[in-house]
Amino acid sequence: MFLPEDLEETRYMQQSLVFISSNPNQVHKLNKVIYGLKKVFRSWFHKLSQALMSFNFSPTKSDHFLFTHFINASTIFFLIYVDDIIIAENSSFDIHTLISLLN
Numbered sequence: 001m002f003l004p005e006d007l008e009e010t011r012y013m014q015q016s017l018v019f020i021s022s023n024p025n026q027v028h029k030l031n032k033v034i035y036g037l038k039k040v041f042r043s044w045f046h047k048l049s050q051a052l053m054s055f056n057f058s059p060t061k062s063d064h065f066l067f068t069h070f071i072n073a074s075t076i077f078f079l080i081y082v083d084d085i086i087i088a089e090n091s092s093f094d095i096h097t098l099i100s101l102l103n
Contacts, residue, residue, distance in 0.1 A: 045080060048102075052078060055101060 010029070049059065049067070057067040057078060067078040074094050079086040089095050 048080065051102060055098070 045065075052067050053059075055069070056071075057069045057076070060066045060068060063079075065080045067080075069076040069078070074089065074091050076087065076089040076094055076098065078098075079088075087095055087098065
């Protein structure tokens, strides 16, 4: 899953070989993060972790990419690995609810 995020800083990139404007010395100003930028994961992770914490998830002390949520008899584990997500839980209803909230 990759979500193009707004950039927090001004970034430019050279023109691609596929699209070259009439002035080859021009550069493109990026408005959104594109896959391949080194900061893309940081931006994506920040937005996702903020959303999870707003749903009462907590990052674990041993791995800040692993979030947990405990409510009643239900436990949800939410692991973020690069641009993949693993969700484990003892109730499929809660997983479907979480996914709909994240959409």
